[in-house]
Amino acid sequence: MAAFDTTRPVAVLNAGRFSNIFASVIGTLATWNDARITRKALSKLSARELEDIGLTYADLDTISAITR
DSSP, X not given: OOOXXXXXXXXXXXXXXXXXXXXXXXXXXXXXXXXXXXHHHHHTXXXXXXXXXXXXXXHHHHHHXXXX
């Protein structure tokens, strides 16, 4: 009589979940950092320079709220 063990070890199942969570955290951190760098660069521009690219200082608050 033959018997087949079809269960997987718990560690294998959790490894996939852990890597997904890890990738999600890294992605979130990368997005946050990109937004932070963008806000910092835009905040250094003068009103005239912002006007040249079609933005105002009020737009910086909107950009900041969107990227959070």
